[in-house]
Amino acid sequence: MVKLADYAGLDSAWCPGCGNFGILAALKQALVELDIEPHRVLITSGIGQAGKLPHYLRCNLFNSLHGRPVPPAIGAKIANPDLVVIAVSGDGDAYGEGGNHFVHAARRNHDITYLVHDNQVYGLTKGQASPTSDEDFITKTTPHGAPLPVNPIALAIAAGASFVARGFAGDVEHLVGLLRAGITHRGFALIDVLQPCVSFNHKNTYRWYRERVYKLEDEPDYDPADRMAAFAKAQEWGERIPTGLIYRKVRATFEEQLPALRRGSLVEQKLEPAPVARLLGEFT
Amino acid sequence: MVKLADYAGLDSAWCPGCGNFGILAALKQALVELDIEPHRVLITSGIGQAGKLPHYLRCNLFNSLHGRPVPPAIGAKIANPDLVVIAVSGDGDAYGEGGNHFVHAARRNHDITYLVHDNQVYGLTKGQASPTSDEDFITKTTPHGAPLPVNPIALAIAAGASFVARGFAGDVEHLVGLLRAGITHRGFALIDVLQPCVSFNHKNTYRWYRERVYKLEDEPDYDPADRMAAFAKAQEWGERIPTGLIYRKVRATFEEQLPALRRGSLVEQKLEPAPVARLLGEFT
């Protein structure tokens, strides 16, 4: 049995009160509840406050470049499909610099979980607008207000993601459930987490989110398999903000469709030069 | 009065029978019908067969990098909002290499027209899969079939594009109408054009498209202002493929919201070092 202590990592460099603490706690909890041992987990991350998360638990860790946690996650998952692979990003990371990888990983349905700490601002670089900053949000780089934000939920659904959820860092217990579902989902699972940044986002605070979020689980009629309903839910942002599982559709993963993986994990294949001899005859 | 002859450009290097010819004819026709003189038009383009289009008419032309026609179009439009700016891409250009720019240009609502020649294949590089290649499409780089394609229409709607249309290169007259509407639309207008590639796409042929396309204008109940209906239409791909204006919502463009542009085009502003003197006092 895996215990919380198995996941105890370094001390964090986050600001006291940061929403990231809730996400970290939820992730550890989810991994423990799923009884996954640290050495089976790979977390890749980008650069930003969110990208530091995997340093604060014990696991295999590839802290990559800004905007690029997804491609190494994909490469590692294909190399070794036995790994539980989680990519961690900030909103700038995921939807700004890394936007293209996000869309294409979703459509190809790689079997990874994408955990995005969405604080609607650039935290580590000290408060510039992010792609999810609310319209008219004022920062040093958007003194006249930010443009219409990206809607990550709608975009994920449109891109073909097979699992799309929204969590709230202020509700750890709920987030644990989403993380468990996302990690066990076969295919690309986006979990966008509303994450208060106490230092740079003085609009979307704990309180602001708390006054708005509600859980889709509390709406018995809501069917996450219904793509149109999910897209409609994705439009909700204002007085009420839905959290929970917004969309799920199981379909074959990219990795399942690779013929080379049928004979097992790539990392376990023997490397030998001799078999190439079979090909030389093609050229004579 | 602008005449077709004003737009006569170089001979093309496209294959005989290529769908690109229809797109070229439609674009010239649309510009003539709109009575826009060549020197007021800027076409930026990417790299690929589509990217060659602007060489074949007379206009200001910035033939940029693969995947990058949109950013220079944006830069030029901001510098000189009097220009009619059209960015031309292939499907690989637009949704593969350039996917991130596409999503963000749509959400920021830059006032440019984005014309995408969608032949569902990489033409210029000789037949690899593209992001819009049909699922299971077999090419040299996808010998086991391509993954789920990107849905450009759905993606554009999710990203916040204010004008989203689909044309067919085999129906020039209809395409002229869409181009006129897109070019005169204030804001980001995506026109994705189904374009047969006679050399490398032997699945999605003229015939294949002809058997499937229908015009939304023929559906009197269809309301392109209805976002949910548009998203539903965007899912249609198979027996029937909708063409025409799928979604339109007028909202402020990026350029309209720039305070610096209120005093006129940037290119017309006088450059002089002296006014910076006003700022030096801040530092004393």
Add this chain to the structure above:
Amino acid sequence: MDSHLNIMVAGEAGQGVQSVGFILAKAFARGGYHVFADQDYESRVRGGHNFFRVRVKEARVRAISEPLDILLALNEESLALRRGELATGGVAIFDGEKVGDISDSGRLFSVPLERLAEERAASKLMANTVALGSALGLVGYDFGIAEGLLCEHFGTGETGEANVRVARAGYDYVREHFEGDFDVHLGATNPSRRMLLTGNEAIALGAIAAGCKFVAAYPMTPATSIMEYLAAKAEEFGLVVMQPEDEIAAINMVIGASYAGVRAMTATSGGGFCLMVEGLGLAGMTETPIVVVEAQRPGPAIGLPTRTEQGDLEFILHAAHGEFPRAVLAPGTIEDCFWLTFQAFNLAERYQLPVILLTDHHLASSYATVDEFDLSGLAIDRGLLFEPNEAAGLEYKRHRITDSGISPRAFLGEEGVLVVTDSDEHGEDGHLIEDAETRTRMMQKRMRKLLGLQKEMAPPERDGPEGADTLLIGWGSTQGAILEAADILRGEGTSVSSLHLSELWPFPAEAVSRALGRARRSYVIENNATGQLANLIQRETGRNITGRILKYDGRPFTPARIAQEVRKEGG
């Protein structure tokens, strides 16, 4: 003797180290002193260990230096980490009521920072301002200057007043209770109009002066404050500053704007520049003038995001596939940041190529006092422009082949003129070509621009006697430290002069050769691990360098450190 003072404010992120340090620096600048100040911080928003060093002198000061006269330790860790840097005769000010038992070496002076802040302003948070006041008290500085600054900084309302109160408390506390001996007593000299600003601020001012109208940039330390400053002035100066989705978009937008006819710029650090490399080649091929600021930080990859290095020189010189002309300018001082930015725009447009302004964290974020810029000599030169009248009837050709390699530019939207260009190899008309002859002529045309450009580059700056035995060579932000190191060595009787390269490419091979020719020993001093300028000199002049003095720990050189290394190498 010239009075001087070296203060450090140290604490954790969030304790206001930066604002206390800045106000101190500015207070001395206002009082007529020369100031140089640098910042050291971690890649985090709260916690950790940060410091801000302020060096104050009656004469010009150009670099940091180590022994501290005053350490303002805002927390216990800072005291522990930094007290070793105190000069003999230096004093550390700390809050003895907060910091546990420490062995008092006699150079520690406790001020009840938090208590005073709470007493005077009901807020522990203002302990930092108490510290500020204490430092000023210790040197007996004119409190009125600080008072004015605090009001400017915190407003004239209650916050400003409270800050003045607590600063005063710190000031008075020290004047009353400090009984040790402390040598440095500074009074305001002649109030000056000198500016105190960072390299990044100087760059932003240079861009505005040059008529830059479009900036697209993606935040990245240490370049971000350039775009932030410009964004704040955008409305007033009629320029557009935008933050796009990534650096690829940024440079390509800048190219589009310049192609359409405005001066345009982007700013980033090495990692972001990596993403701009393909765009750089596009500017080269389409001959689009752009200015790119690359503020270096230690690499590879994310490296040390908030620290300094000069590790990207060779990368910048060769970035992008294929061959095309570019210019690389590396300012050595904060003044130069302004002048060279202005010049960068002129060169970019006159030669129709990308100009890279290469700085680093140390230069970008350090403050220095500089004389107010004299704008009278600045002239905007947009280069060769197409005159439609002259060529009536002639079709405009964007890439016309000329002797200078420079083709007249036209801006978009002129009747009868179409501006056609292509990232493919193209003919004079801008349309793509395939033949060998046109290709060769076009390559030659573009490369020819280097000949003219080469002639415009200012030769490297030599300082010190012509015939000195030892030549210290540097580029970029090390200039100040090298100049001071040479002073130190000369003071010891060594025959030393120094050569500073700030206009790096096209390379001033002849001038460097000549300078090397006279010296018996030459040392290149660089903040990197391989000696990139030394490599370049060797390649371009065919001459050997005696030694390389290198540092790649993310921290800037001090003059003393350079002098010591030179001594070790044998002068």
Add this chain to the structure above:
Amino acid sequence: MDSHLNIMVAGEAGQGVQSVGFILAKAFARGGYHVFADQDYESRVRGGHNFFRVRVKEARVRAISEPLDILLALNEESLALRRGELATGGVAIFDGEKVGDISDSGRLFSVPLERLAEERAASKLMANTVALGSALGLVGYDFGIAEGLLCEHFGTGETGEANVRVARAGYDYVREHFEGDFDVHLGATNPSRRMLLTGNEAIALGAIAAGCKFVAAYPMTPATSIMEYLAAKAEEFGLVVMQPEDEIAAINMVIGASYAGVRAMTATSGGGFCLMVEGLGLAGMTETPIVVVEAQRPGPAIGLPTRTEQGDLEFILHAAHGEFPRAVLAPGTIEDCFWLTFQAFNLAERYQLPVILLTDHHLASSYATVDEFDLSGLAIDRGLLFEPNEAAGLEYKRHRITDSGISPRAFLGEEGVLVVTDSDEHGEDGHLIEDAETRTRMMQKRMRKLLGLQKEMAPPERDGPEGADTLLIGWGSTQGAILEAADILRGEGTSVSSLHLSELWPFPAEAVSRALGRARRSYVIENNATGQLANLIQRETGRNITGRILKYDGRPFTPARIAQEVRKEGG
């Protein structure tokens, strides 16, 4: 005397120039000849002007050469453009019934290509195969070999048979009607097991032999066929080949796969490589072994997409900000493409760094006959791996500091082992650090790997007499042309030898210095405009190069052209 033949097939895209050329080349290869063939085509799918040149010899042939013995002109334009390249005694075959009036110089021989195709196979499209037959007829080659090849190529069904029929018709037509004099008569010699393949195919085979398990690449001429070949073999050899959204994704996926424990590679050209630069630095910082093939084409920017150049050397050497070790290999021959690719994977894993295989369009897409690869000497060496037993109880540290700079690698998923790495500067445990000491030690650890690596690099290959007056120096795909040029010059009595660098970085400074030391004159021959290898030699050895023989029109050097330039420069 050694019989030799130089044929060109020319026509527009879509006329089958490539397949006719390839079958001709292969027919001669099968018959026991050495063959070298190159392709010249435009960036379009139909139309334009393309050609395929085949050089055939009894002895080894290493380069193209200009005067043509036979020109197969598939359309009028080709005849007009290319007939000037005929050697005295050469013959152009064309379709006189299609091509209008032309002034017959006596060296033109008309064959009714379309008519014969229609008569024998009811398809004008097979005119190209008629031309193929005609060429074979002209030299009196063994038709049976061609017959076999046509069946392999077009299948044994009706298409294959029809092709054989029309080829035969061309063959017979020439044998019956050609009455001019044509010297070259080639019979099959001793049937050989030599392979005929391109540089890209050799690289793909090398990657399979090396056990590459993961390839992510985005199509880009001239690299695309590497991924296409590998994709076709992916299922059989248990590797994954994927085409992601862009090159940024490609290199970062490759890094992820390698980090997880498999050998992984990407392939691109200069433009795509631009987008990989940040990832290259990431591999450097995280010490992840990767192999990147960069097949050069003329830049800057899109340049000439289907042509050749060696313009990216300096870019590749310095790509990415910051400093980290890398290896750069530039095969000179198609055999070397295989061996060096194999070696690249070993070096990458043994030194845990990125290895760049630098080729160009000419090497990537030219064919040559090579002896069947002897696989017996190949050994896969995965470098230092972590042994969990040895270190029981010890925590695994990915970046342990060692004397060699190499830290034992562990693969993911082993119980008790966590592999932690970071693009930020990190400690031995892979977690990010901020302090100067760790930073310095880590930089030194990484750079130390160069010392070991340096020792493994094969010295440059010298050909010709030790003490020759003149030394011709080259790298990459020019090797063959330089060797033949040296032969030509030696034949004229000049004292020449040549030096070829294929293991370019770490630079073999000593060996190059030594070689230069003995020569009175040295010429560096490069397919670029600035002489990048010459620059590098000057930088690394401090020695001057006498002259630079440069060509940057997108076309490869011929031996004759090099010999002529050397003569001009004064031998």
